[in-house]
Amino acid sequence: MERLGTGIGWRPEIADAVERMPGIDWVEVVAENVCPGHLPASLRRLRERGVTVVPHGVSLGLGGAERPDPDRLTALAERARALDAPLVTEHIAFVRAGGPLTATPRLEAGHLLPVPRTRDALDVLCENVRIAQDALPVPLAVENIAALFSWPGEEMTEGQFLYELADRTGVRLLIDVANLHTNHVNRGEDPAKALAELPLEAIAYVHVAGGFERDGVWHDSHAHPVPPPVLGILTDLAARVSPPGVLLERDENFPEPAELEGELDAIRAALRAGRRLASGEQAGETAREHAGETARVPAGQALPAAGTGADPVEAPGTGPARERLGLAQAALLSALVAGTPAPEGFDRARLRVQTRALAAKRAGVVAKVAPELPAILADGYRPAFLAYAHGRPMTGGYRQDALDFAERLLGAGLPVDARARRALRQWWLERSGPVPRSRRPAVRLARATRRVLLRR
Numbered sequence: 001m002e003r004l005g006t007g008i009g010w011r012p013e014i015a016d017a018v019e020r021m022p023g024i025d026w027v028e029v030v031a032e033n034v035c036p037g038h039l040p041a042s043l044r045r046l047r048e049r050g051v052t053v054v055p056h057g058v059s060l061g062l063g064g065a066e067r068p069d070p071d072r073l074t075a076l077a078e079r080a081r082a083l084d085a086p087l088v089t090e091h092i093a094f095v096r097a098g099g100p101l102t103a104t105p106r107l108e109a110g111h112l113l114p115v116p117r118t119r120d121a122l123d124v125l126c127e128n129v130r131i132a133q134d135a136l137p138v139p140l141a142v143e144n145i146a147a148l149f150s151w152p153g154e155e156m157t158e159g160q161f162l163y164e165l166a167d168r169t170g171v172r173l174l175i176d177v178a179n180l181h182t183n184h185v186n187r188g189e190d191p192a193k194a195l196a197e198l199p200l201e202a203i204a205y206v207h208v209a210g211g212f213e214r215d216g217v218w219h220d221s222h223a224h225p226v227p228p229p230v231l232g233i234l235t236d237l238a239a240r241v242s243p244p245g246v247l248l249e250r251d252e253n254f255p256e257p258a259e260l261e262g263e264l265d266a267i268r269a270a271l272r273a274g275r276r277l278a279s280g281e282q283a284g285e286t287a288r289e290h291a292g293e294t295a296r297v298p299a300g301q302a303l304p305a306a307g308t309g310a311d312p313v314e315a316p317g318t319g320p321a322r323e324r325l326g327l328a329q330a331a332l333l334s335a336l337v338a339g340t341p342a343p344e345g346f347d348r349a350r351l352r353v354q355t356r357a358l359a360a361k362r363a364g365v366v367a368k369v370a371p372e373l374p375a376i377l378a379d380g381y382r383p384a385f386l387a388y389a390h391g392r393p394m395t396g397g398y399r400q401d402a403l404d405f406a407e408r409l410l411g412a413g414l415p416v417d418a419r420a421r422r423a424l425r426q427w428w429l430e431r432s433g434p435v436p437r438s439r440r441p442a443v444r445l446a447r448a449t450r451r452v453l454l455r456r
Helices: 012-020 041-048 070-083 119-135 158-169 177-187 191-197 228-240 257-278 287-293 319-337 348-369 372-389 398-411 418-432 441-455
Strands: 005-009 026-030 052-056 088-091 094-099 104-113 140-143 172-176 203-208 212-214 217-219 245-248
Touching: 005 257, 012 041, 012 257, 026 041, 026 245, 041 052, 052 070, 070 088, 070 119, 094 319, 104 319, 104 348, 119 140, 119 158, 119 319, 140 203, 158 172, 158 191, 172 177, 177 191, 177 203, 177 217, 177 228, 191 228, 203 228, 217 348, 228 257, 245 257, 319 348, 348 372, 348 398, 372 398, 372 418, 398 418
Parallel strands: 005 026, 005 245, 026 052, 052 088, 088 140, 140 172, 172 203, 203 245
Antiparallel strands: 094 104, 212 217
16 A cells, blocks of 8 residues: 555645645645545645545445446545545445435435444445446545444444455545544544554554543544544554555645644544554553454565455345335434434434534534525524525535525515525526526526515
8 A cells, every 4th residue: 555644635615824834744735625526735745746636425324225436436546646646535435325225315414324233234335336446447435434324233333344444345445533533432442442443554644633622522524633532543553553544634614734744743643652562662551462453464464455355255136126125315414404313323412413413513614615605694593594404405415405494485475584585595696597697588587486486
């Protein structure tokens, strides 16, 4: 695996600061946020300096019951080529459910949700990963995610699930140590045990991020400093293996560049501490002493090379498994975003926390893709959007969600302020109609009809 070094997540808000930061060997970009034909100038300059850029996907849904969308795979491949990336990464998660497979309405989570650690889910995930590997021009690595809740009836631990996934497909792993901490707080899972079970030989690189705890629940916010427990898990990992790369993630609430550089320094210090532990320079029980607790790769046996497809273990027919997984995921997602009863066996209190978190994230993302809405509605935007989202699942993308929200408000005669209502109506008309405005009579009639309806 290529040695990446120390990196940071590239975001437009900190693009200039990232270019000036010392010791940045590589950056990671959200794949869906870049256009291959129109790369940001900052990314082009970084590439010209020899800085590696890795596209990180968030919408493929490899853990979902359906096979990966060919269009999404094509888009991810295009970004890998445009960035001359050595690999691409995605998540072990599902992001949508329903549709023809389950004969239920298609629902979008707008967030990464955990897959059950069951044989059915593993069989489907392995097949989906192999489909993605075949469609991508570079190796694929997949990331463990943070979760607020557990699935009932799970058959494997996270480490066992990831080990078997890598063993059967040859896929590389992106290990997020912040997510291991999240799962420790929220699901009582021991990070050291998870590390002991992982196929460390398969690690492509490592994510480090911050979060916060509220009412006993850890929220993986990517908007707060990296806490000491996460750095401790990174040290434990570095005592077991030298990761090819480590990357700091920050998505919101960006601090001054000096603070980000300080976090990168803390990450480097944690890696050095792990190397000292591995070399026996520090006394006491080391992380390596835990490694024998759980079997990993037997001596002399290597994992298949990533992306080669060397002798993959074929899953049995996944049709029935996909149907069972699809029904389970659709029922769960419907409970989270459409207000249906929680499926049997789930912690209902935790699902309520997840429901609120999904709605809050949805409001935040809509505010970013349609910044005019919070400008028009001011302090009324957030409560109005949360009221709209309650029991109304997102069935398309965030831009469509913004249009649906505005249409719902206007249909109810809101906002009360006439000037704000006119501004919202104009915004909605400009974005819901054809662009540019068509001169065809039928289109003009449709637009006129919408205006009449909105005035009622």
